[in-house]
Amino acid sequence: MNFDDTPQEAEFRKLARQWVEANAPKELEAELSKSSLGRIRLQHHDIVEVGKAWQRKKAAAGWACLHWPKEYGGRGATPIERVIWQQEEGVYGKLTQPFQIGEGMCGPTVMAYGSEQHKRHYLPKLAAGEQIWCQLFSEPAGGSDLAGLRTRAEKKGDDWVINGQKIWTSGAHYSDYGLLITRTDPNEPKHKGLTMFFLDMKSPGVEVRPIKQANGMQEFNEVYFTDVVIPDHQRLGAVGDGWNVSLTTLMNERMSIGSRLATGFPEMFEFCSNLMLEDGLAIDDRATRSKLASWAVKASGLKYTSYRAISALSKGDRPGPENSIGKLVAGSMLQDIATHAMDLEGAAGVFTGAAEEEAQGQFQAMLLSSPSMRIAGGTDEILRNIIAERVLGLPGDIRVDKNVPFNKIPTKGR
Amino acid sequence: MNFDFSDDQKQLRDQARKFLAEKCPPKAVRTVLDGKEPYDRELWKGLAEMGFLGVAIPEAYGGAGAGHLELCVISEEMGRALAPVPFSSTVYLAAEAILLAGSEAQKQKWLPAIAAGEAIGTLALFEGKGNPSPQGVKLSAVGGSLNGVKKPVPDGAIADFAIVAARTGPGERETDIGLFLVDLKAGGVEAKTLTNLDPSRGQAELTFKNCKAEPLGAAKQDWAILTQVLDRAAVLMAFEQVGGADRALEMGRDYALDRIAFGRPIGSFQAVKHLLADMYVSATLARSNCYYGAWALSTNASELPEAAAAARISATQAFQHCAKNNIQVHGGMGFTWEFDCHMYYRRANATALGLGSLSYWEDQLIDRMRKKNAA
Numbered sequence: 204m205n206f207d208d209t210p211q212e213a214e215f216r217k218l219a220r221q222w223v224e225a226n227a228p229k230e231l232e233a234e235l236s237k238s239s240l241g242r243i244r245l246q247h248h249d250i251v252e253v254g255k256a257w258q259r260k261k262a263a264a265g266w267a268c269l270h271w272p273k274e275y276g277g278r279g280a281t282p283i284e285r286v287i288w289q290q291e292e293g294v295y296g297k298l299t300q301p302f303q304i305g306e307g308m309c310g311p312t313v314m315a316y317g318s319e320q321h322k323r324h325y326l327p328k329l330a331a332g333e334q335i336w337c338q339l340f341s342e343p344a345g346g347s348d349l350a351g352l353r354t355r356a357e358k359k360g361d362d363w364v365i366n367g368q369k370i371w372t373s374g375a376h377y378s379d380y381g382l383l384i385t386r387t388d389p390n391e392p393k394h395k396g397l398t399m400f401f402l403d404m405k406s407p408g409v410e411v412r413p414i415k416q417a418n419g420m421q422e423f424n425e426v427y428f429t430d431v432v433i434p435d436h437q438r439l440g441a442v443g444d445g446w447n448v449s450l451t452t453l454m455n456e457r458m459s460i461g462s463r464l465a466t467g468f469p470e471m472f473e474f475c476s477n478l479m480l481e482d483g484l485a486i487d488d489r490a491t492r493s494k495l496a497s498w499a500v501k502a503s504g505l506k507y508t509s510y511r512a513i514s515a516l517s518k519g520d521r522p523g524p525e526n527s528i529g530k531l532v533a534g535s536m537l538q539d540i541a542t543h544a545m546d547l548e549g550a551a552g553v554f555t556g557a558a559e560e561e562a563q564g565q566f567q568a569m570l571l572s573s574p575s576m577r578i579a580g581g582t583d584e585i586l587r588n589i590i591a592e593r594v595l596g597l598p599g600d601i602r603v604d605k606n607v608p609f610n611k612i613p614t615k616g617r
Numbered sequence: 618m619n620f621d622f623s624d625d626q627k628q629l630r631d632q633a634r635k636f637l638a639e640k641c642p643p644k645a646v647r648t649v650l651d652g653k654e655p656y657d658r659e660l661w662k663g664l665a666e667m668g669f670l671g672v673a674i675p676e677a678y679g680g681a682g683a684g685h686l687e688l689c690v691i692s693e694e695m696g697r698a699l700a701p702v703p704f705s706s707t708v709y710l711a712a713e714a715i716l717l718a719g720s721e722a723q724k725q726k727w728l729p730a731i732a733a734g735e736a737i738g739t740l741a742l743f744e745g746k747g748n749p750s751p752q753g754v755k756l757s758a759v760g761g762s763l764n765g766v767k768k769p770v771p772d773g774a775i776a777d778f779a780i781v782a783a784r785t786g787p788g789e790r791e792t793d794i795g796l797f798l799v800d801l802k803a804g805g806v807e808a809k810t811l812t813n814l815d816p817s818r819g820q821a822e823l824t825f826k827n828c829k830a831e832p833l834g835a836a837k838q839d840w841a842i843l844t845q846v847l848d849r850a851a852v853l854m855a856f857e858q859v860g861g862a863d864r865a866l867e868m869g870r871d872y873a874l875d876r877i878a879f880g881r882p883i884g885s886f887q888a889v890k891h892l893l894a895d896m897y898v899s900a901t902l903a904r905s906n907c908y909y910g911a912w913a914l915s916t917n918a919s920e921l922p923e924a925a926a927a928a929r930i931s932a933t934q935a936f937q938h939c940a941k942n943n944i945q946v947h948g949g950m951g952f953t954w955e956f957d958c959h960m961y962y963r964r965a966n967a968t969a970l971g972l973g974s975l976s977y978w979e980d981q982l983i984d985r986m987r988k989k990n991a992a
Contacts, residue, residue, distance in 0.1 A: 204686060204912045206618050476987065486983065496979035499986065500931040504902030507909045510620040517618055525905070528898045584887070590897055591890035595870050598885040 206510075208287075212517065215284050219266070219291040226260055227295045228253065235294040243297050251335075251377050254298040258332025266292075268306050268330040275314065275322055276330030283516040301374055305329045305336030309382040312452045313401065316439035325380070325401075337378035337404070339369040339426055340449065344614070346371075347585050349384075350393045350446060351604075351612075354428060356385035356400065363387075363400065363438070365408075365431040371579070375411045375424040378404050382452065383433075384445050389610040396609055397445030402433045418571035464533040467540040467569055468502040471495065474544055474562050485547050494543055501532055524594040531586045534577035541570035620908060622690060629683075630690035636667055637698040643957045649701035650817040650960065655775050655810070661702045661734055670708060671732025674716070679729030685849075685915040689856045689907075696857030696936075697864045699964050701817040703737045703772035705857065705971075709850035710771075711738025714780045714796065717849075718834040718842045723798055727778060739776040740846070741767035741799075741823055748977035749847060751794045751840055756825060758783035758795055763805075763825040771971060773821025774810040776801055780833055781825070782843060791840035797830035805829060815967035817960060848925040851972055852910035855925075855932035858968055859907050862900045862932070865939040865961045869893055869946040876948075889946060896939045903928075903935035923989060926982035933969045933978070940965035 208216055231253065234245055243250055261267040262276060270285040271277025280288070289296055299306070310329050314322060328334040345352035354367025365385060375381070381404050388396035404411070408431035413421040440448040475495060478485040485491050508529070512522035544566035545552030557563040577583045591597045604612045622630070640663050648654050664670050673688040674680025681687075688708070695704050712731050715723055715738075730736035744767055747753045756765025763783055770779065779799050786793030799806065805828030813820040833839070870893055873884030883889050910928030913921040940961040944951035951958040969975055 204619060204622065204908070204915065206620065206912075208618065212618075472986070472990075476990070486987065492983045493976060493979050496926075496930055496982045497934070499982060500906055500927045500934070501902060503909065503927050504905045504931055507620065507905035508901060510618060511905060511908065514618050514620040518621075525901050528901055532898060532902070584891070587891040587894035588887065590894040591884075595866075595890075595893055595897060597870065597873060597890050597893065598882055600887065601881060601885060 209517065212283060212287060215280075216287050216291060219288050222264060222266060223291050223293070223295065226264070228257060228298075231298070232294060235297050243300060250298070251301050254301045255332045257295060257298045258302055258330075262327075262331035267332070268310065268326075271310070271314070271326065271330060276327030281516075281519075283513065286513050286516060299332075301335055301377065302329075302332050304338050304373060305334075308338050308452045309336040309380070309401070312382055312399070312439060312448060315451050316399070316448055317401075318436070321436075329380075334379040335374060335377055336380045336382065336401075337372050337375045338452070339372055339375075339381045339383040340452075341371040342368060343370055347582055349449070350397065352384060352386060352397070354383075354385045355389075356387050356398055356433070358387075358435075359432075361435050363433045363435060365400075365402075365428040365433060367428050369426040369428075370414070370423075372411075372424045372426050373422060375404065375426050376413060380404060381426070382439075384449050386609065387442055387445075390608050391443065392606050393604060393609045393612065394446045395443055397449070398442050399439040399445040399448040400433050400437050401439060402431065402437060406431050406433070408432075417574065418568070420572070464505065464529050465537065466498070466502045466505065466533045467537045467566075468498045470562070470565060470569075471498065471540045471544060474566070475547070478547060478561060480547065488547075491543070491547065494539075498536060498540060501536055505529055505532055524590075527586065527590055527594065530576070530580065531583055531590075534573065534583060537569055537576055538573040541566045541573055545570065620912070622686060626686055626690050629687055630694060633667075633669065633691045633694040634697070636663070637694050637700060641698040641700050643699075643960070646699045646701050646817050646957075646960060652816060655819055656703055656772070657701045660700065664700075664702065664704070665732070665734025668732075670704075670734055671728075673708075674712060674728050674732050678724050679732040681732075685853075686911055688853060689911045689914070692853045692856035693860035696860030696964075696968075699817060699861065699960055703739070703775060703819075705850070705854055706739040706771040706776065707731055707737050709853040710740035710846060711776075711778065711780055713849045714740065714833060714842070714846045715798075717845055718796065718839075719798070720834045723831075723834065727798075730777075736777045737772060737775055739770055739772050739779050741770045741773065741779045741781040742843070743767065743769055748973045749843070751791050752789050754782050754784050754794050756781070756783045758785050758797060758830065761830060763797060763799065763828040763830045766822060766824050768822035769811065769813065769820040770823050772819050773823050774808045774819055778802075779823065780846075781830065782839075783830070792838070794840045794843070796833040796839040796843060798833045799825075799828060799830045803829065813967065815960075815963040817964065818967065844922075847972055848922055849914055851925040851929040851978070852907070852914045852921075854968060854972060855903070855907045855910060855928040858932035858936040858965070859900065859903050861961055861964055861968075862896075862903060862935040862939040865936070865943040865958075865965070866893065866896045866900055868958065868961070869896065869939070869943040872947050883946075892942050892946060896942050899931075899935040899938045903931040906931040923982065923985045926978050926985060929972070929978045930975065930982060933975050936961075936965040937969055 258267055265278045268276055269278035269280040269288055273279050310326055329336055342352045356363045356365050381402055383400045383402055385398055386396050387398040408429040410427040412425045414423045414425055415421055475485040475491055508525045512526050515522040555564045555567040592599055640660050645657055649656055668681045669691050671680030672683045672691060673685050676682035715727055727736055744755055778801055781797045781799050783795055783797055785795040805826055807824040809822045811820050811822055873889050874882055876883045906928045910924045913924035944958045944962060947958050950956050
């Protein structure tokens, strides 16, 4: 048991470190280090712009999407090399936020189902950050029940015509391409009548509308499709096989290891170490200590769980299912930490302004954004189902809609 | 990075699991639980023969000289099987204390006996309620003679010797506490078994009356040594707790698959699934914290105090959580004496207190993290 690199890993790490050292946008380091909890705020720069510049530089030197094959813009690196790269890229990795859905989900799906021509045409541009991709899966009627989606694709000659609506699409407003799952046959049971496409987000009939979220920010979008035409060669996988294709996409999302989930613990520990209450520092308060200790072991437990997965990768094994617990643990933790931080401040906890509030309003912002952590990318409940069914081997839910034609499933109205 | 046990260590774990499955089925635990035997003598002998008692004791003192990672994997299996033997008191507390601070003569005398299964040892620290602290130690040591009462002492009624924390000075300073090695069969100590939460493991009251005692080694900073012993034991006990938590989770899972109600396995109900998923989460977090503790223990890293506290807290929480929800999944049957659920529930809650309670370790963790941050 040790934390050391193998000689090859050490060599790779050295290369990566030297390159980052020589090429990273150092002027952004302080700001990037400070922005936490998945929220990146740059005072004088647009994240998409600086992100594209960083990604372009990486691609030119062979550090973008480095686990992809070389011919598609990658480096042909091993999974453990990818993790080492992420560690060395450090805070600058935050600049890749606009490309993460493309790199983590859309790219791998195109790689698995696209034609050779498409792969050579689109993937290097995706890897280099020249083109941004988004993922058009969720719908008002299909969130956790993704296969309940209703956006229609109808064949007209060599083309498909799309009508419907997607929701919760991150980055749709700056994306060039989108991965789109549609219903092509409503007479089939719901998992069978689906088909996957990709499309140019500038196609006529695509309308992107930002969603104003509960926390007042706008990070997601609704995307409307009105008679949008997609050529048949942009179909990924067979007609009716969209569900299986989407599983490739989602599997890739869940395989990504080493991505640091924000838990709020380091911020909370620092806050409690400095916050002076009437009878002393918050960290000396008995109730607070107990909570802090519980959060501490959750945070360290997540960290060392990811180390176990990295070790499996290092040995060339597939990581076990342990990593499925990450978001489930971190989501509630953020919410609990925010609530307790404000409780410690008493009446003043109500302020959100940076000037009035002890911690520049960071816990108030955390409180307001944390509900989304427990919903996006699989709700807490869906994640518990996944753990129960795929890890513990418990039976799936009894599904009343399983073998029923989609258009016969009772709904609230369609 | 290789943050995992080696193939040899995993093989040792499998070997221990197989051995315990055969020699320590729930029926064997119940023999002690029901008060028919104070501990499982046959199992104890078998553990010695397998080399498990001395796995971390150097060869020079009759052990296998393997190391603490090897001991960790065995501890996990001991917890899984609820082994009704004085393993933790003898191996984690007494042997570790002697290894850390004992004189050469003490090592020569006691360590080979421990490895051979011929001596049961323990640590006599507590004196009634409270957690480890110099102030809590009242038993006096004057001129090599001990007077006072210790309780609870784990396995105190069956132990051959004890490491005893005693007051050597009047104040609250850590230097006012000394550690002594006492041969419990040499007279001057009266042992009384006390009823406790988990009768599969004994707890006793030891009364010392003008009892002859030799200092443990020549160390002067005995409280610091005691703290180290507790940290080392915390990691090892955490592995027992994780083993117990995993087994409780498996029992719940198996029952949920087997039990049919409302025309379907109860494991197909989300309310039950989510209960089990949460048990998996806490057991996984605890296991990962324990691995870090194992690394720190086996390398004597400066991170050990923090790692030990984290492993202890996480494993205590996980075992308590899994044991109580295992009963919940079993419903009414889980509350019968006949089903094994209560044995895990008892063990989980008794081990949560043995080395200092959860709140004690929470305090320790925060203090230690602060110290590290300040440094």
